[in-house]
Amino acid sequence: MHEFAQAFRLALELVFNANPDLMEIVGLSLRVSLTAVAVSCLIGFPLGAAAGAWRFPGRGAIAVLMNALMSLPPVVVGLLVYLTFSRAGPFGWLELLYTPTAMIIAQIVLVTPIVAALSRQIIEDLHSEYAEQFRSLCVGPGRAIGALLWDGRFSLLTVALAGFGRAIAEVGAVIIVGGNIDHLTRVMTTAIALETSRGDLALALALGIVLIAIALSVNGAVMALRGTAARFAYA
Amino acid sequence: MLDMAAKPKSVASAGNERDGILPVETRNLVFEAGGKRLIDDVSLTIGAGPITVVMGPNGAGKSLLLRLLHGLIVPTSGEVLWQGKPVSIEIRKRQAMVFQQPVLLRRSVAANIEFVLKSRDGEIAPRRDELLAMGALGHLANSPARKLSGGEQQRLALIRALALDPDVLFLDEPTASLDPASVSAIESLVKEAESRGTKIVFVTHAFGQAKRLADEVIFIDQGRIIEQALAEQFFDNPQSSEAQDYLAGRIVM
Numbered sequence: 001m002h003e004f005a006q007a008f009r010l011a012l013e014l015v016f017n018a019n020p021d022l023m024e025i026v027g028l029s030l031r032v033s034l035t036a037v038a039v040s041c042l043i044g045f046p047l048g049a050a051a052g053a054w055r056f057p058g059r060g061a062i063a064v065l066m067n068a069l070m071s072l073p074p075v076v077v078g079l080l081v082y083l084t085f086s087r088a089g090p091f092g093w094l095e096l097l098y099t100p101t102a103m104i105i106a107q108i109v110l111v112t113p114i115v116a117a118l119s120r121q122i123i124e125d126l127h128s129e130y131a132e133q134f135r136s137l138c139v140g141p142g143r144a145i146g147a148l149l150w151d152g153r154f155s156l157l158t159v160a161l162a163g164f165g166r167a168i169a170e171v172g173a174v175i176i177v178g179g180n181i182d183h184l185t186r187v188m189t190t191a192i193a194l195e196t197s198r199g200d201l202a203l204a205l206a207l208g209i210v211l212i213a214i215a216l217s218v219n220g221a222v223m224a225l226r227g228t229a230a231r232f233a234y235a
Numbered sequence: 236m237l238d239m240a241a242k243p244k245s246v247a248s249a250g251n252e253r254d255g256i257l258p259v260e261t262r263n264l265v266f267e268a269g270g271k272r273l274i275d276d277v278s279l280t281i282g283a284g285p286i287t288v289v290m291g292p293n294g295a296g297k298s299l300l301l302r303l304l305h306g307l308i309v310p311t312s313g314e315v316l317w318q319g320k321p322v323s324i325e326i327r328k329r330q331a332m333v334f335q336q337p338v339l340l341r342r343s344v345a346a347n348i349e350f351v352l353k354s355r356d357g358e359i360a361p362r363r364d365e366l367l368a369m370g371a372l373g374h375l376a377n378s379p380a381r382k383l384s385g386g387e388q389q390r391l392a393l394i395r396a397l398a399l400d401p402d403v404l405f406l407d408e409p410t411a412s413l414d415p416a417s418v419s420a421i422e423s424l425v426k427e428a429e430s431r432g433t434k435i436v437f438v439t440h441a442f443g444q445a446k447r448l449a450d451e452v453i454f455i456d457q458g459r460i461i462e463q464a465l466a467e468q469f470f471d472n473p474q475s476s477e478a479q480d481y482l483a484g485r486i487v488m
Contacts, residue, residue: 129338130338130340132307132334132338133334133338135307136305136307136330136331136332137331137351137354137399138324138327138328138354139354143354147340147350150342151340151341151342152341232379232382
């Protein structure tokens with residue numbers, strides 16, 4: 001118990017003194033996950049909107065596929081990306097394995113289906129409300145998608161935050177493709193896994209505190225957004 | 236309800252028609268859904284000019300007829316012809332519709348109008364302000380559209396439809412859930428639009444409203460056109476037993 005209390009005290013010290021090692025790890029985590037989420041949104045929003053608003057053959061199958069891909073296990077994504085970028089793999093010549101770029105790609109693969117599937121549902125609901133009015137106004141399909149994405153922006157922001165929550169907290173994919181190399185590819189989750197197994201509980205706990213703080217702020221942001229959107233009747 | 240006299244009858248106020256897309260004509264129009272025939276062999280012609288009111292009991296097919304005319308739904312058989320031609324995107328762009336429940340974008344009042352103006356030629360800001368003033372919504376320009384009262388929402392939906400400067404404006408029971416003041420505001424906006432040359436096709440089952448607005452009445456029951464007549468003639472001397480019963484029922488209420 002004493003050991004635990006000491007570790008906790010050390011952890012708080014690391015956090016409040018902004019320990020450089022800690023900050024480096026937190027910084028890389030944020031860079032990797034924020035980049036991955038940004039790219040996932042660029043792909044996932046239009047994809048989800050098209051699947052939600054347009055009628056085309058295979059639309060149902062795409063919805064099922066998107067939902068299925070939402071629950072991809074991170075380690076499997078890590079493995080697939082690893083195989084793709086390993087020496088013998090199709091993109092081995094890019095030499096991306098064990099770089100932050102590979103970690104970003106793995107998280108994009110992980111998060112894009114989540115963003116696409118959740119935004120598809122949001123856009124579909126909104127579209128069922130707007131569809132007849134849009135048809136009456138002769139709004140073309142491209143303009144309709146743009147309007148739906150814009151009018152759904154508050155809900156879509158919560159989708160982006162959900163994707164970020166998934167990315168920042170996962171360990172399976174980044175540890176396989178990143179390798180948890182100190183000062184290079186070490187992020188919060190991989191560092192916690194390593195430091196715990198090595199017995200350096202203070203650093204692991206400090207990282208855990210930061211991670212929880214980030215998770216709480218993300219949730220807080222989601223709730224604040226919902227409140228704002230409801231107040232302005234935009235959601 | 237009888238105190239409201241029918242509008243004095245004149246054949247189309249002369250000079251307010253334009254070279255539009257009318258007349259619209261339906262030939263043997265049929266619409267079926269779920270194995271039921273909801274619109275049953277409707278052939279009618281609606282010409283330019285005075286306000287046409289479509290009346291009939293609930294479930295008669297008034298809204299469906301409007302949607303078929305406007306091209307929102309495709310008939311099971313039969314056709315809708317505009318000046319003898321099948322509908323095209325150009326013809327559809329010269330029509331507008333106001334729904335019973337206004338569908339407003341999750342944006343400000345002004346942005347709702349701008350959305351429509353952007354799809355047409357011309358300057359946006361002056362026209363937007365003009366429309367807002369027309370709908371007495373200027374002071375609410377920056378409010379979220381969906382925070383407006385029911386009457387304000389429907390006024391916005393109406394001026395947004397008028398932003399298209401349509402040749403034909405369809406209205407599907409736009410005042411069904413509004414208070415008398417809001418009803419009156421909608422009706423005067425509709426009459427204003429008519430005086431500027433927009434053909435009005437107005438669905439209602441409110442007897443008083445029909446009498447106030449109608450120059451011509453189309454009475455529909457169970458998916459069939461029972462009667463199409465000048466308003467005065469329809470209200471004073473309905474020819475069909477269905478219309479007689481319907482009007483009798485309305486007056487007693």
